Amino acid sequence: MEYSLLCHPSQQVKNKLFVFCIMLSLWVYMLYCCVGYCSTTPTYMLDERSRRIPPPRPLQNQELEMLFKTQSRGLLNNESDAESRGDGWEENKGETTYDEDSGVTGALNGSETKKLPQAIIIGVKKGGTRALLEFLRLHPDIRAVGAEPHFFDRNYEKGLEWYRELMPKTLEGQLTMEKTPSYFVTKEVPGRIYSMSKDTKLIVVVRDPVTRAISDYTQTSSKKPDIPCFECLTFKNITANLIDTSWSAVQIGMYARHLEQWLQFFPLDQFLFVSGERLISDPAGEMARVQHFLGLRRVVTHKHFHFNPAKGFPCLKRPESNSKPHCLGKTKGRTHPNIHPDVIQRLRDFYKPFNKKFYHMTGHDFGWD
Ligand SMILES: *[C@@H]1O[C@H](CO)[C@@H](O)[C@H](O)[C@H]1NC(C)=O
Ligand SMILES: *[C@@H]1O[C@H](CO)[C@@H](O)[C@H](O)[C@H]1NC(C)=O
Ligand SMILES: *[C@@H]1O[C@H](CO)[C@@H](O)[C@H](O)[C@H]1NC(C)=O
Numbered sequence: 001m002e003y004s005l006l007c008h009p010s011q012q013v014k015n016k017l018f019v020f021c022i023m024l025s026l027w028v029y030m031l032y033c034c035v036g037y038c039s040t041t042p043t044y045m046l047d048e049r050s051r052r053i054p055p056p057r058p059l060q061n062q063e064l065e066m067l068f069k070t071q072s073r074g075l076l077n078n079e080s081d082a083e084s085r086g087d088g089w090e091e092n093k094g095e096t097t098y099d100e101d102s103g104v105t106g107a108l109n110g111s112e113t114k115k116l117p118q119a120i121i122i123g124v125k126k127g128g129t130r131a132l133l134e135f136l137r138l139h140p141d142i143r144a145v146g147a148e149p150h151f152f153d154r155n156y157e158k159g160l161e162w163y164r165e166l167m168p169k170t171l172e173g174q175l176t177m178e179k180t181p182s183y184f185v186t187k188e189v190p191g192r193i194y195s196m197s198k199d200t201k202l203i204v205v206v207r208d209p210v211t212r213a214i215s216d217y218t219q220t221s222s223k224k225p226d227i228p229c230f231e232c233l234t235f236k237n238i239t240a241n242l243i244d245t246s247w248s249a250v251q252i253g254m255y256a257r258h259l260e261q262w263l264q265f266f267p268l269d270q271f272l273f274v275s276g277e278r279l280i281s282d283p284a285g286e287m288a289r290v291q292h293f294l295g296l297r298r299v300v301t302h303k304h305f306h307f308n309p310a311k312g313f314p315c316l317k318r319p320e321s322n323s324k325p326h327c328l329g330k331t332k333g334r335t336h337p338n339i340h341p342d343v344i345q346r347l348r349d350f351y352k353p354f355n356k357k358f359y360h361m362t363g364h365d366f367g368w369d
Contacts, residue, residue: 112169116160117176119201119294120193123184124252126215127205128276133179134326135279135287135316138300143168144177151178152193153186160196175294185251185258194265201294202266206358207276208368209253209351210344216249218337231343243350250347256357263361273362283314 121129136142149155151163167176183189184204193200217230227233234250236242245251252258262271272293278286284302291298305314308327315327352369359365 112171114164114167114169115176116164116196117167117178117200118197119175119177119203120183121177121179121181121203121205122189122193123181123204123258124206124212124255125181125185126212126219127181127207128274128279129179129181129205131279131283132203132205132274132290133177135283135300135304136177136290138304138316139291139296140299141173141296142175142177142294143170144179148180149178150180150182152189153180153182156188156192175296184262185248187261190262190265198266200266200270202262202271203274203290203293204255204259204271205274205276205279206255206366208366209255209355210347210368212253212276213249213347214337214339216252220249221337230337230339234343234347241346243347250350253351254354256354256361259358259361268362271362273364273366275366277366280313283316 121132123129133144137144145166145168149163149166151158151166155162167178170176183193193202213234214230217233221227231238233247234243236244243250245254272290274286274290283305284300287300288298291300304316306317307313308315313327317326348369355366355368
């Protein structure tokens with residue numbers, strides 16, 4: 001009531017109204033500021049992890065973009081380009097957006113360290129390993145190398161410290177991961193991973209070996225258009241129905257044979273076999289298995305996926321963000337070769353015993369036959 005003392009009594013009501021109006025506008029302004037602040041703060045960055053350690057000050061969008069860019073450039077490893085780009089469901093140019101995790105925690109500078117990976121996606125080429133890695137990167141407790149390090153097959157002589165340096169920094173409780181699909185089919189790799197850590201969790205994304213082989217061939221022929229035809233490479237002698245098992249496109253799909261090498265070092269329960277087909281038809285279901293296997297909370301769920309019927313592939317999005325969903329899909333314009341159904345049937349017959357053995361070894365029928 002003190003302000004009324006300063007004024008003429010007849011003006012009291014007017015004054016009250018005036019003050020009320022000022023207060024109201026102040027409140028509205030403050031509210032407006034708050035809302036404005038929130039909308040300029042990059043909410044998609046505020047995942048579980050960043051909430052635990054509040055950033056010292058809100059980063060501006062441009063700064064974040066810079067961070068993503070430098071981070072992803074740094075992660076790019078020269079020779080891995082061919083495989084990392086070509087594998088499975090290819091990433092678009094927008095791949096850098098998925099490196100945003102690296103950016104923010106880099107800026108937070110908490111108690112971060114580079115650790116050797118506790119879990120590795122070891123295969124298989126064209127199985128869907130890129131899709132799986134991108135799905136996993138939605139999880140705040142996972143930090144993964146973007147490119148394929150090829151440490152255990154091509155860079156082993158560089159040593160574990162070189163390998164560790166490639167890894168993203170992690171906070172306590174976060175898993176470090178990488179993917180290199182050629183590990184699964186390289187004889188020396190199981191022993192080498194074992195000597196790094198016998199507890200390493202191993203994830204294999206597998207897919208119908210026939211469609212995998214065709215997809216593999218298609219990718220190669222898009223880069224080298226003058227390679228011989230699919231049939232020409234598949235058979236050593238087509239009249240004798242002799243399949244060339246030394247051709248990598250055929251050889252990679254003999255999963256049972258490769259798995260035997262691995263089981264000499266690791267028990268079966270250290271592997272998770274992810275169905276490349278289900279990863280596309282039911283990404284949330286398959287991701288539930290993966291998160292369970294890695295001992296993680298189930299964070300990546302159906303909310304992260306929405307199916308794009310035009311593409312036939314799921315798109316992923318951060319549910320809390322307004323950014324455009326990131327769609328997975330085969331590179332446009334890459335046509336699959338016309339392969340005679342008889343050739344496909346012969347390949348099916350060839351793979352049947354290997355598939356059967358693989359189902360038996362893993363205790364899981366992938367339904368390819
Ligand atoms: C990457 O390429 C640069 C030059 O293009 C080369 O100096 C460097 O050694 C390469 N790094 C690896 C890991 O191969
Ligand atoms: C991050 O931490 C390191 C060592 O702990 C320090 O040298 C560096 O200056 C820090 N960077 C920032 C941006 O605070
Ligand atoms: C392919 O196999 C057929 C039947 O076994 C044989 O007659 C022919 O000589 C073989 N061709 C070559 C190029 O080995």
